[in-house]
Amino acid sequence: MGVAVGFAVRPLLPARGRLPLLVEATEPNTSLLAVFDELNELVDEHLLRDGGILFRGFQLEGAEQFRQFAAGFGHPLLNYEFGSTPRTNVTQGVYTSTEYPAHQSIPLHNEQAYSRDWPMKIWFYSMIAATSGGETPIADSREVYRRMPVAIRERFVSKGLMYVRNFGNGLDVAWEQVFNTEDREVAEAYCKAHGIICEWKDDGELRTRQTCQAVARHPVTGDMVWFNQAHLFHISNLQPEVRETLLDIVDEEDLPRNVYYGDGSPIEDEVLNEIRAVLDDCAISFPWQEGDVLMLDNMLSAHARAPFEGKRKVIVAMAEGHSQDVR
Template sequence: MKETLTIEGGPLVLTPSDTRDLPKALTDHREEVDTRLTEQGAVLFRGFDMTTPEDFARFGRAASAARLDYTYRSTPRSTVTDGVFTTTEYPADQEIAPHCENAYQRTWPLKLAFFCQTPATTGGETPLADLRAVTAALDPDVLDRFETRGVRYVRHYRPHIDLPWQVVFQTDSREGVAAYCADHGIDHTWLDDTTLRTAQTSQGVAYHPRTGERVVFNQAHLFHVSNLPPETARALTSLYGPEGLPRNATYGDGTPLAPEELAAVRDAFAAAMVTFPWEAGDVLLVDNMRMAHARRPYEGPRKVLATLMDSYAPREREGLKGGRTR
């Protein structure tokens, strides 16, 4: 593969040299790609023969023997083929804020990949934000509080509000929900016949397993009520009360998160974001603990798929500084 371009603050672009078969090229140049992924945080493969979801599934199998399912979901998506899913199915006029995949969970993918089968007519980019820059922009006291207290995510599942619990847990069985929650340290309570409440305390920061760097790693800025438009937040609070919101987040010990601290987190992500245009056939490989990703609004058809790879649970890694999960 040939290095053709490094987008400043964004992905390294690699193009074909000896073969246009991306899974084969990845296998042949695995050490080089792994090194560059650690250095750069994201690698964009462009100009290879990638046209179908099945092509992308082959890439996923070549990139990792350990791909993940989307369980305990926070956004709507659909399974396309083996280990391949749609990206978040929000309306085209909505922006998806920068985040690291599954950072609200205690276990997350170390890597993920996106495949642009059809770029949007206008917009629809997948911006990236280097977590080192985001973390450096935050008050160290805030990072220390995130580390020592963690983040507690509270969700209420009701009919016709947010995602149904059946979609989130990928089961129609209450027993299945109970088993999943027991296995993953999630408190769950049925408040009535149709209302499920869950709560889980997860990490606020994490330490990269290869570089040892501390990075902010949570989704408090997305789950907290301050992320909603003010009129929506007021309406939901009036309807369900502050303790019954569809989603909210606090510090792990129950201490409220200050809206101004979360605003600073959002500002840090926004300042670090780098955007590049999608081309049909592009595959973007991302280090999920180095780069956050987002989505711009768009017009026209857009089909971008995703796959998750290499599950990581720092609480199980002995000797990892700061690696425990609360």
């Protein structure tokens, strides 16, 4: 596509379209921060069209420089509030990627699409590439929306989605970690401000319910995108033996997480299987190289994680919070 001072620009996988756009250093020892102004202009031009940009072959020295790079785009980095998975804070606004065991995969999803508040931008920095596997597959959420069976899409849009979460009890992330507080009133205030129904159970743990969108319209491009985590939160996402074991331990209403239609009725397993099939067809995968930085528009592009072997370290930053009214 073109060569600028210090880097070249082209689709990484032309046969799959323009996602992700590859921006690759053409001169050795080019610092990602040193060419930031030029890259910022390129991001302004391409991110909203292509959905994601992969910066490769640049020098970037650790988490602090990654923080500087992500923060340089003009929005303060976000704290990981009302998170759904375990993470560790690395430096201000920078977190580890989801700390699930290496053998587990994480399905395609848009960050925090299970809520009404999410980051518009998300960055991934590959500090250590896995010996094998460990890719971060991505997908065009506009394409997912277009390819979703119309009957499913219309049902999801008309009914909405209700996410139910039960924190703690050794089965999921503790509410104190999710809300970054040990004060019940602070957690309650967050829920009230964000349209989340919360209740304290007899065992002292917290249950929340929130009705959210199934699709969304990008506030800048106007594109419609598939934007939910029903396939990830639903109990059918668990391996059958894990699902059976959990239901032996707790009642359905006490599952760590589950999702229903917005009216509380169950979502059919076969519907979620169709949704997963569309996501699988739209997935774009490529191996990480150490030093890679991937920048996504979080509404236009979904991301996932493949199982891996060996050490792997990918850290994450998010910015530009956006809120959606669901009526």
